[in-house]
Amino acid sequence: MHAGETSPTHDGYASTLLARIGNVMQNLDISEQSRLKDDILSTGRLFLMGSGRSGLIGRMFAMRIMHLGIEVYVVGETNTPRITNDDLLIAISGSGNTPAVVSSARKARSAGARVVALTIDTQRNTNALEEWTDYSIRMERRHNPQERWAYALTAPEKPISVLPMGSLFELSALLFLETLICTIIMEEQIPEDEMRYRHTILE
Numbered sequence: 001m002h003a004g005e006t007s008p009t010h011d012g013y014a015s016t017l018l019a020r021i022g023n024v025m026q027n028l029d030i031s032e033q034s035r036l037k038d039d040i041l042s043t044g045r046l047f048l049m050g051s052g053r054s055g056l057i058g059r060m061f062a063m064r065i066m067h068l069g070i071e072v073y074v075v076g077e078t079n080t081p082r083i084t085n086d087d088l089l090i091a092i093s094g095s096g097n098t099p100a101v102v103s104s105a106r107k108a109r110s111a112g113a114r115v116v117a118l119t120i121d122t123q124r125n126t127n128a129l130e131e132w133t134d135y136s137i138r139m140e141r142r143h144n145p146q147e148r149w150a151y152a153l154t155a156p157e158k159p160i161s162v163l164p165m166g167s168l169f170e171l172s173a174l175l176f177l178e179t180l181i182c183t184i185i186m187e188e189q190i191p192e193d194e195m196r197y198r199h200t201i202l203e
Contacts, residue, residue, distance in 0.1 A: 023140070025176065028139070046087070047075055053170045054166075061181070066198060084111060089114070091133070092117075118177075119136055
């Protein structure tokens with residue numbers, strides 16, 4: 001922290017994080033969200049791919065998708081079958097250049113499957129993942145990390161990201177996918193008891 005600056009409170013951080021992620025969500029393309037929902041509901045099988053923290057988010061989403069009664073696989077697990085032209089791959093990569101994710105997207109497209117990317121709307125021209133996708137859900141990028149030092153002076157209506165590295169993308173992607181689950185539950189009228197019945201008992 002720079003000299004003369006005061007440390008924000010925990011509540012202050014929490015409020016700013018929520019506002020910043022909310023700002024990302026508000027700027028998403030609604031039509032693309034609806035398109036992804038329809039693609040998930042019409043797919044033969046759903047595949048999730050991501051590395052690191054993005055991979056953990058994909059696993060969380062896969063679990064809820066299973067609870068909805070949709071056949072789903074996480075790429076890299078031993079029970080993941082061959083992807084086909086009836087299937088859909090959701091590839092999660094903030095940079096759009098994670099080698100394993102790009103490779104999976106390329107192979108999926110080569111097999112005739114549909115591929116959707118969750119990525120960052122960067123100002124760079126190098127997003128190798130999008131070369132192999134049908135379309136992308138683009139999250140707003142993080143602003144300059146130095147803005148964290150100006151936290152106390154930031155106007156609430158223009159929240160900055162006090163989150164380090166890829167956290168803003170990862171948390172925004174998680175919230176986006178959870179919102180997608182909620183939308184499917186409500187539109188398809190899926191009872192929670194039905195979801196709970198599908199939950200594993202081998203714990």
